Amino acid sequence: MIKSVLITGANAGLGKECARQLGTQPETTKVYLGCRNPERAEAAKLELEETTGRKVFEIIIVDVSSPDSVRAAVEAIPEPIDALVMNAGGMGGTDPGQLTESGAIQLFATNLLGHTILLEELLAAKKLTQVALFAGTEAARGIPKMRMKRPTLETSSVDDFVSICDGTFFPQPVEAMVAYGPVKYMSAMCMAAIARKHPEIRVITVSPGGTDGTEVMNDLPPLTKFFFTHVGLRILPLLGMMHDLDVGAKRYVDALNDKAYTTGAFYGSAENLLTGPMIDQATIFEDLNNEAFQDNAYEAVHRFIS
Template identity: 50%
Template sequence: MNQIQSVLITGANAGLGREAARQLALRKGISKVYLACRNPTKAKAAKTALERETGRNIFEIVLMDVTDPVSVRAAVAELSTQIDAVILNAGGTGGQNPNSLTSDGVTNIFATNVLGHVVLVDALLERQLVTSTILYAGSEAARGIPKMGMHRPDLSDGTVDEFKSIADGSKFGPEGDPMQTYGYAKLTATLWMGAMARQHPHIRFVTMSPGGTAGTAGFDDLPLMKRIVFKHVGGVLMPLFGMMHSVEAGAKRYLDGLLNPEFKTGHFYASQIGYPTGPVVDQANIDGTLSDITTQDNAQQALRQFA
């Protein structure tokens, strides 16, 4: 594995992505941080602010909309140098119409959290542009957070068809609760990462949850009342009960997973059962489904039918 000197971060203009970029720039040995963003104005503002805050001119904008595979492939085609590591951070609850289908046949929430990142990783690997580590922003929602109203995703049999029904939303119907379908999307991506780790042993594939993070942009697209509860009321009360921590703490988890080789390829690390904060542990010790090879391969095979 090469020493990590350059990192590309999706969703890098705000929240966890921006904070991860800031923390990376303060690390010795990091010489380039690519800010993969879909909005050029916000990207430029983030780049300017990060340069001012860190005193380093190492940030480069890559225009990319992870909900649009065409945009992702075009962005990768423009890259001319190898990148050591990638943080697949972009995500959220799918905008105002999370259950509507994109032109690729997946729901908006699935496109945002999963499909675009699958396309990105495939394109980078095809051009041999990534040399060391790919880190996916997992979530405790993939194994359930009952105290936050997120039930454990219930796989009936973990077949290819079931994962396809998660991707296209038919498992949930047009009125599916985005807080629940979010967990299924994160679970599918986590399983895909496990399959990729076995198929590409020269690259580390680590899934790391940033945990319950106050101030993140991930829930900006929730309906008004849920957004108020999670971002404003929850942002004040949940940290008091150990249900949220700072964006700085969440981004540090990314850096730990990226730079510490003790976090093993193909594994999913997140908080201990019951809370989305605190020390991270290998989630396979909590839910054996996460390390089941057949289920991982089924998730990947389903994704290949959309990517």
């Protein structure tokens, strides 16, 4: 059982709901809310204390798009934690293709680069003992019903993966809906490579599925946002493409608590669905099991870490 956990992006959406569900478990003694905005973090902490009736929540300020901020957060964790939930990110803000100091696009820096540094530095400092969970998405293996194509890399070489990190893989300017799936695909591959390097803990990728009640669409262009919030919210649940916030976050909690979710794997919905029981996504997209491709993704990420 998980007693202590750090959740990034814990002041909204799935991260906050995951914090609520874990905070409600009687054996939980500490839930670190990893947030970049102190005011939003404090509001979430107060709300979580009120809804759970427990004082187990503590704020760790972290902007996962900034390596310095991530390293400061690792320093700030006073004692080893059982679990890490790498949940922050999503569509990469209002300018997902904007380049960071290291030449990475914002969408990649937020979802994968900062989380890789966080996970590896926690492990190096012996501050993570049981399980690390990365927030994946079915977009990583393609969602034809939503016109999100399966990522197709030419040879899946290190350079191919680097082109996802620096945005040159995509038509310019980089659009969130185009880059999101490839970045999350690469994330699942990198997490699988890290899992093989660290057999002492479980490292899993879990998609919460299509989840209502989050802010993930807020930064999308107005037309796309309008479609998802007004049309999508009515139609998607009928198509098995959307469930409630507590159901999405429960996927994280189930996978954290249950060792049957094995290290290195990526769990998400069955083919053509974004809800329902989770299955290993490599049964849908077999490249996810290719260890050479996983290692190439890992090496590409590390070209952006100094």
